[in-house]
Amino acid sequence: MDVSFSLWLFAVAAATSALGGMLGMASGIFIVPVLATFGHIEIHRAIGASIVSVIACSCGGAAPFLKNRLTNIRLAVVLEVATTAGALTGVLLAGIIPVPYLFFLFAVILFVSAQQMFAKRRDLGLAETRTESCGWADALKLHSRYPDRALERDVDYQVQRLPVGMALMYGAGLVSALLGIGSGVLKIPAMDTGMRLPIKVSSATSNFMIGVTAAASGAAYFARGVIVPSVAAPVAIGSFAGAVLGSHVVIRASSQKLRLFFVAVLVLLGVEMLLSSLGVHVF
């Protein structure tokens, strides 16, 4: 085993995960481009390593959300049918899709993430508006309530447009499996904009589902032999350590500056991935 390479993998994963955690963002989106570009690791192996770290961060970070009663487990179970079906489709396509297409898809997701981070998520305040009721969500008793700290009371919310949510979740699961990312960047908007859920519930429930979605593709990649322990083990441990660290560190730097820094990093990685998809390798 190359100890210095393992330490490099660990450090890269820990740093991206700690920084990403400060802004409530999973690190998977950084790990694959960095491993592929700077580590010269074959992209399917990078994706396999990343998906393991996604599981570690989702499971390791789930407890506080559950204890604050923000996670809607019932809704998660229903939406997981769509995310895992998407992941299964991704597993079927992963070996077939040409590598330049993967780089291109990655560039698109990086630009979408940059745009979302730039726009800064806000609560739409639709929590208690009872507009259209959804037959399926009623029948499965998916509506719930969560304790809102700012309002200092429980807020009831309704799950709306479940079919739209299911369709978007299928896409999120597909992207997650193809790129080795949690794709919270797709899941959270699917819930807060698509299904009109409070942002805190969307974040917590997205985190909860990410682990299962990643396990569906991770288990397949593990069986397939593309999760190489010498790469995946240091990356997984680094991400988890970084996530634990990130959640305990109070942001000293201005959060606005950090946000803009991340937007710049995402755009740069996106451009680099776009060039890679065209066969131009800068590094």
Next chain:
Amino acid sequence: MSSEAMARIERRIAALLRYGTWLASLVIVAGLVIASRDPVGMRLAQLGIGLLILLPVSRVIFVLFALLRERDYRLALAAALVLLIIVASIAVGVHAGGEAPGRE
């Protein structure tokens, strides 16, 4: 499902995921430490990775049984479907082993 029953299930899942992640991580770290001297450590790290992947799956199984106990059969069906899809995904992974790009 009563809100007390739900709260109890949430607490148990939180504990399962938290301790499960730590256990799998410790196995991976032990494997890496051993691997710096003896290649056999990588097998242990691989075992830890396998445990980590199984952790969310065990969470779905836990939720499935909790729903069955609450006689919430519609939602239990959804949980069972999730498990079935994961099993199908593993089957695809096993089947496609030989020709997969990036394989060790």
